[in-house]
Amino acid sequence: MRVKRGLAEMLKRGVIMDVVTAEHARIAEDAGAVAVMALERVPADIRRDGGVARMSPPEIIESIVEAVTIPVMAKARIGHFAEAQVLEALGVDYIDESEVLTPADEAHHIDKWQFTVPFVCGATNLGEALRRISEGAAMIRSKGEAGTGNIIEAVRHLRSITGDIRRITVADSAELYDWAKRLQAPVALVREIAEAGRLPVPLFCAGGVATPADASLVMQLGAEAVFVGSGIFKSDNPAPRAKAVVEATTNFDDPAILLKVSRGLGEAMPGLELGNLETRLAERGW
């Protein structure tokens, strides 16, 4: 577990970018991304086109691995352990068991302890995060609402997770059992949080980041790194925006730098109101 979590430690204060092609991957690395996430379509396109969204074809992932020197992650469907086995055999550095793809199992997530490759999983609240950690996830990210360019859901998830962590740190030992019951999570993990005041694995943010200020916002709310999906390659001018989000993540607490990097980026991706969505991706996962 130390080796799995170790790579997540190395990604902190960095930006992981969704890429569909080797060309995207090179733009991401040139901009200073710490890793890329290989996927078949960015979430905004999955949302628009519908249909079943699956793991990327191996040859696309391989072309991305060839194109960059930074770590490459790839998404598997929730519960689809065979896709995960394929990705591990292919040699990706991290697997995202992701609600952005169409789930393959409506009750079970992947038993991630069976794998050498580390997993990141999404969570909307602390209970979900701890269930994923108990299944072997080595990194947790907020789900946000992918493909919307709307940060409100990621903020809700981060505040829910960090708020409950703070409340648990002041609970007495008897109350920890009640927390475990309410969160539907192992009491041992709840105790770990009570002692450490933080998740036992790194907490990253994903879902709806579209601007440098969005990245700063979620970092100030307690995220330790940022995933950007459609926000880069669905914007007017991806390369400068990618670089600006990277600089904003590193310098998230320095408003002067945020101002500087927010200038001259052109149009951000068009956003979506949450009330108008047909599918809430964040509701996938159990």
Add this chain to the structure above:
Amino acid sequence: MLALQGAAELHLAALRSIGAAAVPVRRPDELADVDRLILPGGESTTISMMLDGNGLAGPLAERLAGGMSTLGTCAGLLLLAAEVSDGRDDQHCFGALDISARRNAYGPQTESFEADLPIAALGPSPMTAVFIRSPIVERVGPEVEVLARLDGHPVLCRQGRAWGCTFHPELSGDLRLHRLFCEEMA
């Protein structure tokens, strides 16, 4: 502690727990205030770009040339090296250590590992060394002292006041290397 990107927090916690007054460094004025610097693991390409972005590359090169005490771990070792292969052509190698290193030389994350590493300078019991997508040092210059090897490859070395290791001492909870670095340089 250089804290632009990567595993700076765990280093800071390790340094503080042995009583060192450790602070994060992200700007030139913060670099000017420290007497020694740890360069953490992370992505060397990203850290290198952020050194440029934050105006630190020039001042850091000057301090290193002036013989500042420094420890580079993993990506940090690459920044201190004289030459890096399998990286990006534009990434900084400050040359404080006369070594050539190959980036991510063990392969993908599934090849990352832990090893019990005997290090004479740290005493008789081995150190649990965590290697995460680590580089391999392929050449060491005549001025470089190798303090530990794994499978024949140097994994901990020093040249004057510059130290570098290819593993992550901040991940294992073993504080002896941090302590040695702070004591030797005091």
